Amino acid sequence: MLRAQDEPKKNPMKNQSRPRRKDTIPRFPKNALSKDMREYNNLILQCIPSGVMVINMDGLVTFCNASADSILGIDCTKEKDKSYLNILKGNSHVAQLIKNGVNGETYYRKQIQVKIDGSIKWIGITTSILYDDKATPIGVIAVFSDITDVKELEADIKLKERLAAVGELSAGVAHEIRNPLSAIAGYAELLKKGLSEDEIASAVDAIIKETKNLNRIVTNFLSFVKKPQPIFEETDVNTLIKEVISMVSLAKDADRIDFDIKALKTLPAVEADPFELRMAFLNIIQNAVQAMPNGGRLTVKSGIQYGRIFIEISDTGSGIPKEIGDRVFNPFFTTKEQGTGLGLAIVHKIIEAHDGKIEFKTRHGKGTTFIIRLPIRR
Ligand SMILES: Nc1ncnc2c1ncn2[C@@H]1O[C@H](COP(=O)(O)OP(=O)(O)O)[C@@H](O)[C@H]1O
Numbered sequence: 001m002l003r004a005q006d007e008p009k010k011n012p013m014k015n016q017s018r019p020r021r022k023d024t025i026p027r028f029p030k031n032a033l034s035k036d037m038r039e040y041n042n043l044i045l046q047c048i049p050s051g052v053m054v055i056n057m058d059g060l061v062t063f064c065n066a067s068a069d070s071i072l073g074i075d076c077t078k079e080k081d082k083s084y085l086n087i088l089k090g091n092s093h094v095a096q097l098i099k100n101g102v103n104g105e106t107y108y109r110k111q112i113q114v115k116i117d118g119s120i121k122w123i124g125i126t127t128s129i130l131y132d133d134k135a136t137p138i139g140v141i142a143v144f145s146d147i148t149d150v151k152e153l154e155a156d157i158k159l160k161e162r163l164a165a166v167g168e169l170s171a172g173v174a175h176e177i178r179n180p181l182s183a184i185a186g187y188a189e190l191l192k193k194g195l196s197e198d199e200i201a202s203a204v205d206a207i208i209k210e211t212k213n214l215n216r217i218v219t220n221f222l223s224f225v226k227k228p229q230p231i232f233e234e235t236d237v238n239t240l241i242k243e244v245i246s247m248v249s250l251a252k253d254a255d256r257i258d259f260d261i262k263a264l265k266t267l268p269a270v271e272a273d274p275f276e277l278r279m280a281f282l283n284i285i286q287n288a289v290q291a292m293p294n295g296g297r298l299t300v301k302s303g304i305q306y307g308r309i310f311i312e313i314s315d316t317g318s319g320i321p322k323e324i325g326d327r328v329f330n331p332f333f334t335t336k337e338q339g340t341g342l343g344l345a346i347v348h349k350i351i352e353a354h355d356g357k358i359e360f361k362t363r364h365g366k367g368t369t370f371i372i373r374l375p376i377r378r
């Protein structure tokens with residue numbers, strides 16, 4: 001026997017879907033229904049945590065939700081003068097983005113800093129054009145949120161990364177300096193013992209050599225840590241390449257290397273610091289020469305692609321082993337007996353200061369190509 005609770009429940013949906021008698025359907029006039037919808041939409045917009053503001057083509061704020069008020073520290077409904085300039089009077093940055101929107105320029109997740117009630121906030125803002133059903137633009141919609149917390153977190157992480165990098169750097173410097181220092185100490189100890197004149201001379205020579213070494217480490221280190229203050233000027237990259245190649249080709253270890261320059265004759269001058277760029281090319285070309293101890297070919301090619309210039313420096317040397325590929329730009333990373341590991345770190349910094357990009361392609365035993373891309377105008 002079925003007990004009350006086991007009784008099969010009536011399907012409420014079924015009940016609802018049963019056609020109602022015509023006279024029980026509430027009849028709203030057409031515009032009343034749309035008013036209902038409007039209220040519903042309005043409720044949704046008022047309850048979302050993002051700020052939403054709509055401005056018509058005359059620059060009047062036609063809609064502003066509660067979150068917009070609280071994020072921007074304003075009170076839209078109270079303002080009699082609905083012009084966006086009046087409502088956003090303290091937020092000229094936001095006003096500018098809206099003005100640009102009226103002129104057809106929109107933004108996607110643009111991050112801006114604004115001062116609200118005396119404190120600085122970060123706001124992420126997206127603007128879009130509002131069209132009517134005939135695709136005529138009738139206003140601008142701005143959707144924004146307070147991203148101050150995210151920005152603070154980002155800054156926190158950056159600071160931690162920087163501190164970690166400083167730690168790594170100091171450890172590297174200490175390590176680099178310790179070797180020549182202990183060599184100097186060793187030779188000085190030797191000098192205390194009764195040595196022949198020749199022995200004294202060679203110990204002193206060794207000390208001088210190690211001090212030079214120390215000097216080189218310090219110079220390299222300083223050029224790495226000093227904040228680059230590039231002086232930008234119209235720079236002919238092809239000339240820089242030629243200068244660096246003729247300098248490197250004079251060096252002893254460059255005898256067995258064929259140098260080949262494939263410069264694009266019509267390469268435009270770029271806005272760059274020629275001294276810094278020369279240093280970058282020199283470091284890469286020196287590495288290329290060092291990667292070909294038994295000789296090979298070094299090719300430098302310049303050209304233009306996607307509105308940026310590129311410089312390709314290729315060698316037919318050892319290649320960069322896969323397992324160290326992501327570390328070659330790290331300061332103090334070296335696989336060379338006499339290396340400082342600062343060359344590519346310096347190059348990376350220089351190219352970054354030029355808003356450029358650097359990458360490399362490599363094949364074991366076949367060679368390596370470093371590619372630098374630079375904007376023509378910054
Ligand atoms: N063209 C290249 N071919 C092979 N290995 C390279 C090349 N360029 C850089 N490397 C690798 O990257 C490391 C870091 O280079 P770099 O920062 O210039 O320091 P260093 O030359 O003092 O070692 C080098 O020790 C080497 O292992």
Ligand SMILES: [Mg+2]
Pocket residue numbers: 283286287342343344
């Ligand atoms: Mg180097």
